[in-house]
Amino acid sequence: MGGRTTIRDVAAEAGVSVTAVSLVLNNRPSRVSEERRRIILETAERLHYVPNQVARTLVTQRSMMLALVVPDIQNLFFAALAKRVEDECRQAGYSLIIANNSDSRAAESDIMRRLSARGVDGIFLIAAGESCVDVDDLRSDVAECRCPVLFVDRLVDLDWIDGVGINNRAGGRMAAQFLLECGHRRIACISGDIRVGNAYERREGFIQALCDADGITPVIVAEGDYRFEGGYDAADSVLDSDATAVFCCNDLMAMGLMRRMHERGMNVPDDMSVIGYDGIAERFGFDNPLTTVGQKIGWLAHETVKLMLERIEQDKESEPRHVILPPELIRRGTVRII
Known part of the structure; x- marks a missing residue:
C-alpha cells in the first residue's frame, strides 16, 4: 500500500x-x-x-493546536515551562506552537493576531513586560482573538481573564523568613523589573517579611532583568555592601551573581549566602546546588492546560477563573547559618 x-x-x-x-x-x-x-x-x-487534520478541523471546528507565547525562550524557566506545557498538551491530543515575543508589546500583538488567524484553539500568554504596565492594548488584542486566552505566570489585572500562576508574594516572604531563621539580618535583594507583576510581588513579599521582623530593611535593593547578565551586573553593588545574604528574584540572576563572586575569589555561602527563585538551576545541570524558592513547574503546566481545556470544551462564557499555586522552599547548599 x-x-x-x-x-x-x-x-x-x-x-x-x-x-x-x-x-x-x-x-x-x-x-x-x-x-x-x-x-x-x-x-x-x-x-x-x-x-487528515484539515478535514477533521472542518468537521469538529477545532484545529487541535494550542499556542504558548513567552517573553524569552532563552530564559531557562520559560524553556522548562514550555517543555512541560507541551507534554501536557500532547497527552490531551493537542499540538503546541511556541512563539517568542522578545518581551515586546508590538511583537506580542502581532503574534496574537497571527495565531488567532491560524485557527489555534487557545493561547497561553506570558505577557510582555510592557503589557504588564499598560493592560488596555493587551486587553483589546485578547478581545479580538477568536479563541480563549489564558495568562500564565505573569498575572496581570485578572478581573477579566483566566490565569494560572504562583503566589509570588508568598514566595518572597518564604525567602526572607528562611534567611532570618538562619540568622541573617543584613540582607540584600536583586529584583526583576518591578513593572512586571511577579517581580514586584516577589520583592514586596520579601521586603514586608523583613519589615515584620523588628523593622529590618534590606541593605540594598538592586534591580536586575531576570537574565544571567542582570545578576552579574548587579553583583558588585551587593558584594561591596555589608550584606551577609542576598535574595535573587530568579535563579538566572543568582547564577550571574555567583559567577561574579567566583571571579572576585569569593565563596558561596562562606562570603555570601544566596537564595534564588524558580527552581531551575539543578534541572539544567548547574554545579552549585542553589537554595531557591521552587515554582513547581510540572504542577503549573498541568493546571494551565487543564484550565484551558475546560474553557475550550465545557464553558466558554463563564466568569474568569484563576488558579494560584503555592511555592516551595528548596534547601540546598548556598545559605549558611550564622
Whole structure:
C-alpha cells in the first residue's frame, strides 16, 4: 500500500464501511460493535493511519493546536515551562506552537493576531513586560482573538481573564523568613523589573517579611532583568555592601551573581549566602546546588492546560477563573547559618 494511508484503506482492510471507520476514529456515537471497533482501531494502528487534520478541523471546528507565547525562550524557566506545557498538551491530543515575543508589546500583538488567524484553539500568554504596565492594548488584542486566552505566570489585572500562576508574594516572604531563621539580618535583594507583576510581588513579599521582623530593611535593593547578565551586573553593588545574604528574584540572576563572586575569589555561602527563585538551576545541570524558592513547574503546566481545556470544551462564557499555586522552599547548599 503506497503513499499516505487513507480512511478508505483502513475500511477496506478491516472489511467495514468508511462511515464506520470515521465514527470510531473520531470517537463519535455509533452502533458499531465492540468487536468491530477493536478491529478498526487495530487496523488503523497497523497501517499507521494518521488523520487528515484539515478535514477533521472542518468537521469538529477545532484545529487541535494550542499556542504558548513567552517573553524569552532563552530564559531557562520559560524553556522548562514550555517543555512541560507541551507534554501536557500532547497527552490531551493537542499540538503546541511556541512563539517568542522578545518581551515586546508590538511583537506580542502581532503574534496574537497571527495565531488567532491560524485557527489555534487557545493561547497561553506570558505577557510582555510592557503589557504588564499598560493592560488596555493587551486587553483589546485578547478581545479580538477568536479563541480563549489564558495568562500564565505573569498575572496581570485578572478581573477579566483566566490565569494560572504562583503566589509570588508568598514566595518572597518564604525567602526572607528562611534567611532570618538562619540568622541573617543584613540582607540584600536583586529584583526583576518591578513593572512586571511577579517581580514586584516577589520583592514586596520579601521586603514586608523583613519589615515584620523588628523593622529590618534590606541593605540594598538592586534591580536586575531576570537574565544571567542582570545578576552579574548587579553583583558588585551587593558584594561591596555589608550584606551577609542576598535574595535573587530568579535563579538566572543568582547564577550571574555567583559567577561574579567566583571571579572576585569569593565563596558561596562562606562570603555570601544566596537564595534564588524558580527552581531551575539543578534541572539544567548547574554545579552549585542553589537554595531557591521552587515554582513547581510540572504542577503549573498541568493546571494551565487543564484550565484551558475546560474553557475550550465545557464553558466558554463563564466568569474568569484563576488558579494560584503555592511555592516551595528548596534547601540546598548556598545559605549558611550564622
